[in-house]
Amino acid sequence: MAAPGSSNVLARRAIDEIVEFSGETEVPKYMKVFILQEISKARRYASVLRDEARTVRACLAQVNAMISEMEAMDDQEEVFDSLMCLRDNRRIANDKLLGLNDMIAEAGEEISTKEAHVEIMDAAIKFE
Helix, strand or coil, X not given: CCCCCHHHHHHHHHHHHHHHHXXXXXXXXXXXXXXXXXXXXXXXXXXHHHHHHHHHHHHHHHHHHHHHHHHCCCCHHHHHHHHHHHHHHHHHHHHHHHHHHHHHHHHHHHHHHHXXXXXXXXXXXXXX
C-alpha cells in the first residue's frame, strides 16, 4: 500500500511539470494545456484503432472471398476442415471488429468530454 500523501506528491510533481512545460501559472491556463495534450493522445489512439479496424475489414473481405470459393467447390468433403477454419477466422475477425468499433466510439466520447473541458477552461480564462 502506498504511503499516505504519496499521491499528493505525485500530483504536485505533475502540476509542476505542466507549469514548467506550458509556462503558465494560472490554473485554467495550465489545465487547458494538460487537457489539450490528453485530447491529442486520444486522437492518436483513435487513429490507431481506425487503422487496425481497416486492416481487420480487409482481412475479413479476403476470408469471405476464400469461403465463397471453397463453398463453390464440387468436393465439399475435401475442403471441409479448411472451410471450418476459415469460418472460425471470420467469427474471430468479426468479434475483433466489433470490439474495435466500441473502443473507437469510447475514444470519441472521451475526446468530446475533454473538448467540453477545454471550453470550460477557455471561459474561465476569458472571465479572469
